[in-house]
Amino acid sequence: MNTSSLGRLLIVDDEIELLNSLADKLARQGYETVRFSSPHEALNALAGRAFDLLLTDLMMPGMDGITLLQAARKIEPDLAGIVMTGQATVQTAVDAMKSGAADYILKPFKLNVILPVLARALELRRLRLENLQLRETVGIYELCNAIAFTLDHQTLLNKVIDAAMQQCEAEEASIMLPTDKGDELRVAVIRGDGRAHLVGERVPLEHGIAGWVTRHREPLTLMGEVRDPRFSPVQARSDIRCAISMPMLVGGKLVGVLNVNSTNRRQSSTMGQVKSLGILANTGASALESARLHLAVLRAEEQYRSIFENASEGILQSSPDGRVQIANPAMAGILGYDSPGDLIAGVRDLGSQVYQNGQDREEVKRLVEEHGQVQNIELRMVRKDGGRIWVSLNGRAIRNSQGKTLRYESTIIDITRRKFAEESLRSANEALEQRVRERTAELEAANKELEAFSYSVSHDLRAPLRAIDGYARIVISDFGPSLPDEAQDYLRDVLRGAQQMSRLVDDLLGFSRLSRQPLRKQPVDTLKMVQKCLEELKPVVAERPVEIRIGDLAPCQADPNLLKQVWFNLLSNAFKYTGKRNPAVIEIGCQSDSLGSTYFVKDNGAGFDMRYVHKLFGVFQRLHRAEDYEGTGVGLAIVQRIVQRHLGRVWAEAEPDRGATFFFFLPSLGSNSLESSDIEKNQ
Template sequence: MLSGLLPRGGYLFALAVLLGSLALVFATWQNARERELHAAELEFVGKTDEVVDLIRQRLVNYELVTRGGAALFASVARPTPRQWQAYVEGMQIGERFPAMLGLGFAGYVSGGGLGELQLEWRDAGYGILDVRPHGRRPFYGPILYLEPRTIANVQAVGFDMYSEATRQAAMQAAAESGEARMTGSVHLIQDAAEKKTGLLLYLPVYRGGDRPASVAARRESLQGWVYVPFRLDPFLAAALGSTAYRDARFRVYDITGGAEELLFTTAIASGEEAPAFQHSTTVESYGRQWRVEFDSPPESLAAPKLQGLQNMLGLGLFASLLMYGLAWMLARTEGRAQAIATRMTEEYRRSELRFRVAMQYSAIGKALLDSEGRIVEANPALAAIVGQSPDVLAGSRFDALFEDDDTDTRTTRRFVATDEQGVYRSTRRLHREGGVPRHAQLTFAPVPGNIDQDIAGLVQVEDVTERVRAEARVHALNRTLEARVALRTRELSLANQELEAFAYTISHDLRAPLRAIDGFSRILFERYAGAVDEHGRDYLGRVRKAAARMGELIDAMLKMSRLTRSELKLERIDLSQVATEILEEQHLADPGRVVERHIQPGLEVTGDAALLRNLMSNLLVNAWKFTRDQPAARVEVGFTDDADGGEFFVRDNGAGFSQDYVDKLFRPFQRLHSQGEFAGHGIGLASVKRIVERHGGMIRAEGREGQGATFYFTLPNPTRVE
């Protein structure tokens, strides 16, 4: 083998190549990693400078707002509250500066001038100026104007900001410098119920509108301060509104005067990786000094290209190991190749043996065909199907075994000649020696032969004669079944015609005797009422009532028969509206009754509008009728949700019924109450049952004597709209 021929120096050289390549890969990777980290850090520092610039620019915008208010004082000695309100509304502070709570003015008043200011305020019609906190002080800085006019801003008017040390320091610094000055962290008056970091920016206003040259002159000419209160958190959020800076993580410390106070910090998720870089910068603005400390994302996010370097390192290591393994692979190639060749030879022998066994012992006939459609080899199963021995079949044309026309023969030849890469199936009549023709299902599949062996495909032959005969019997049964269905349909049509003839007979033939009975009894009563006694007249009245009752029953029976013969016209129906209209009609017909009605809104179904109105009318008229004797009558219509889809219900607290007779409720002309108690024909609930069943639903009833009844029914596609 080659591994035995290689000198020991070759293995040492391979090892040297491995060590050298590993050293080169690691050095290159380390250098590229340091460059990438340095570039990512510079990008991070640049982004922090952009964030600081955005904060500065936002503060400048706030200063411009205060200077606009100061300019108003330059044009008017002291603007009125209405003028101040109009100016602030025109600034649209709420939309442009979400963090700003308003724009205000605090006057500068000496201890002796406070009373004059309060009198002036009251005489001008502005109300009482209550300066808080109370007490005598040398100077005051009360809030006189603060817009927009929210509840919190209105309550802040009168607060003496000069009385609080942090605010006073910024106000004095602004007055002496003539420039805008900002406070440290304060608790804003508007945030009385919340602890939020608030800041105020003051701009002094001098009489005459100009800034005096000296500090003493500024103090003497000071009229007050225009100021803006704002919350730091939304201020920073608005300043960094761009998505490019919204994920910045930083902390803001106020380090003015040497003290350190945390003003703001971004939230960091627990368990988050340490930042890759940190950077700190100092911001001096409006008399305050802030230190802003920035944290970069973790290394994987701050320098995403490092992942590519990791891949490069892995690739370099892989290349080094690959070169090292080449020497060993060359030595072992020959032995492995020989082992593979031996194994493939054995696998080929086993594959050939499996194919021969499958051909020999398969219960399905199989034959190998050459490119001319001749049988190269046939198994015993095929010989048994055609009634010839395998030796006789070898060399014969496969198409000669069948009794089909030339079309299928050409199909077989074309298949084996073109070596199609697919499976082809057909059913043909097989000629069996000494027997009747059989049906065979053929499955052709391309099978390659050995080198220089003319084998184009494999055909499987399966005797399906019994299956073909069974299919023929099934087709015959289907034709018989169709004839039976047609016969039953014709019988049903005749039955429907007989039913219509019966209904016609009831409607016309039975009404004539009833009209005769009613007419002659009426004539007898009118002409001979004096010739008969009281009992006779009572008998005549009963005859007429019975005839009228008979007519009503005939009408009811005809109406019920039409329910099963009319065609359904499906549409979307609002049962809540239908129930409301029916109960309102009952109330108009019987205005003397007071019935409590509860109808669940939004009950919708799909069905025939006329039939569903008939259904609801029968149930609700019954409920109205059977609650007649209840002092507090109540009728409910609703829907119950459950796992089976739910049911509609109509409930009343009327006479009710015994649950023992519930099976009689839906039978025609079956009544559980006498005609004297409650009038009716006994077919209303039978009609309800037929309507529900025609829509594919079911109906049931629950009740107790003297405690009311509930009818539950289902309809297709129920919907309850909230």
């Protein structure tokens, strides 16, 4: 009822004077009156404004009062009606009541008769509205009862939308839910003729009425065709007379949007109806959110249960006094029980039944109480059949708000095989270390004997070699011109043999010293060292013209005296077997990375067959024809020994008559944790 007056009355009568007189009198009594002489004009006014009561003449041209009242009740179902007539009969009263009239009055009017009739009719309208509000309240109550007994998401959607349609007496309704990404709304459930196919349709939040409601979190009531660009529908419809879009909110979170459309209503919904629909929407939103959270909990529980049941680690929950509360199948299997239930029933005290040493559990408890948790504690446990196993345990304490320990949670891994393997490996390592020590002692003794032997041989050979060399030179110098050419050639061969034998003695002596000579590593400019070696080899180069190509050579950490011997031996070897070819070429280069540098000397000389490369770095091994061989047979062995002492390695690649390439790798400083002594002990 209108609160600014006793009521808003729509008065219709084709007798103008009577119409105006009645309207003026009622206005003076406190009623708001709107008067029309045409029934059709009155219906148009009723479609645009809200009235409490229709007071209409019975007999009018074009439309009688009963027909007018019936048409008006279609527009506003709760409208009260009174019929005015000068020809009252029983049938007239019956027809008026059937059309929805609250009463009728006779002409000519008497104010003291009209006023009580108006009061009764308006009271009847008030009671109807209260009944409607009660029906809405009952609808919300019934919805609450319905959703109290289900957490099924789709069932809740159906109950909410059905309650909304019933409450608003609407012909269409839908509920749209945000998608997972939150940038669209999805039609989850819909009602209305021919609209079922729209289920699942998606609408971007930037478009449509529901999108606006989602962005602004405000309800929206629209009448007739929407022409406001802010609320532009995705698909414009001219048949909708009244539409309400209501945000479904829970604690500020938007759960969905409830849309209710009426194709018959001509007037806007009242504030009470909108508020009632909002209560219903938020009640439904709370139920939907509870269902979502319940489903999330169920999924989390299922996921946890799956992890718990299928975990390869044993999972155990125990009370402070040692009783098993929860265990997974893996835990039961580790301890030799048929099932978690068997384990829980069979173990009354972990300390005395499961821990091999009961004090171990007390120590674990002490550490957990002190630090809150423990990790990777290795200890021994006892299986159901009495077998002993090793386990690795992680555990933590679960405490209440007062800090009291409620229970312990542990994860346990069976490491018995690993412990046995470690024990076997430890025994094998001890045996190996003992063997290495014995072998090292043997090698040291052999090296000492070799060194002593080398000194002895050197001393015994140098005197006759000096005599042979000296006498040969004297004969060549004093008697050479008088000797036959063949005799002179023999003497020169003797002199070369003595010199080669002298070099061999020096090489053998140097080789024997390598294992005992300490390394004195320092930064080495490799390019300068190579250039110095080439200077010393100039006499050889002069006799045998060779093209030398030098690339980038990275510096290194090495013993300069020993490294120079490596370069000298490799370069000397290359000159020996390259200078006989034409054109003769020697390439010197390097490739480096984070691990170290690989140096190489490449020639295009005689080469060798790779089938015999394993013999290349041995003492007195020859891969060339005797007539091509000019060395002592120790040079490459010395190269390998020096490189190995620097924690590196040496290798070669070649083809017969197509040259050879010798490589040696020196690690960067810090790239290898082994000490040189570790290498030497195993050589």
